[in-house]
């Protein structure tokens with residue numbers, strides 16, 4: 123326990139040395155800090171080089187919804203292969219309409235695809251990213267599906283191939299939800315846990331009760 | 333003593349080297365029993381498709397064991413799995429590259445209707461981009477269900493007016 127505490131203190135010192143404005147972030151598991159976008163790269167590289175956090179586990183993002191400001195937060199999880207612990211950093215994007223964040227690709231090449239996925243799903247641009255293209259959807263897809271305002275069923279759009287669109291006359295539709303969304307309930311017996319429509323009261327013919 | 337000829341097969345002693353039949357019957361017989369699949373394995377259903385090809389279920393019994401990964405050499409596209417909108421144009425293009433006559437089996441809930449993926453990323457049924465002959469329910473369907481679908485498709489092929497279509501085309 124004592125070792126654990128001293129390491130956390132070391133960590134806090136390391137983070138604060140690099141970014142005096144960093145504040146501890148509420149966390150139920152590993153140590154976490156909020157940092158400013160401008161400091162992110164410096165803090166990440168300090169944690170990597172002086173504290174042994176050599177593995178970038180994950181980069182992800184949160185959309186807190188259009189009403190909130192700051193709207194977008196980018197989150198990094200680092201793992202240390204020597205201490206066997208994690209640390210989390212989070213930084214709010216300065217702009218709610220044109221969110222951007224410094225890229226970590228210069229520190230870990232593996233950040234490349236994580237950041238492309240965040241760009242694809244949230245529309246957050248990563249400065250100095252070597253190849254910032256969509257990774258899951260195709261380049262011409264007009265929406266950012268993991269933003270809060272985007273419906274699970276999707277919005278109408280064109281297929282990626284104009285030839286096929288002309289030939290079949292089909293495109294993307296809003297998926298029929300038929301009383302959905304179809305989600306799993308964790309816990310309980312398997313028969314109850316499997317994905318199913320949560321609200322059976324409405325379907326394509328009958329509108330959802332308000 | 334005269335006995336009825338119980339042989340259903342061609343008997344060279346009786347018929348010599350000549351076989352009399354209808355063009356439709358001959359063409360359909362050949363088509364139905366050498367239906368080479370184009371395995372469009374896109375998700376978990378493809379595992380059951382592979383099982384159907386293996387020794388326990390043995391799709392070879394129906395003349396459909398020759399999985400061709402070249403659309404030019406295949407007759408029946410088996411769409412086994414979730415078709416995403418990103419993949420949909422590819423599926424259609426491969427279908428277009430298959431030489432006629434060609435058929436399509438939509439294997440499983442996803443290929444038939446989008447399945448449980450009522451989402452922005454999934455094509456809600458492969459019949460929105462290609463004509464489907466047989467749908468198979470299940471998530472995933474058992475290999476027997478695929479074989480059943482294949483037999484249904486064979487029955488369908490045997491009802492086709494192939495000769496008139498062939499000569500009018």
Ligand code: SF4
Nearest residue numbers: 376377440442471472
């Ligand atoms: S129907 Fe079920 S088993 Fe088949 S591809 Fe869809 S999810 Fe997988």
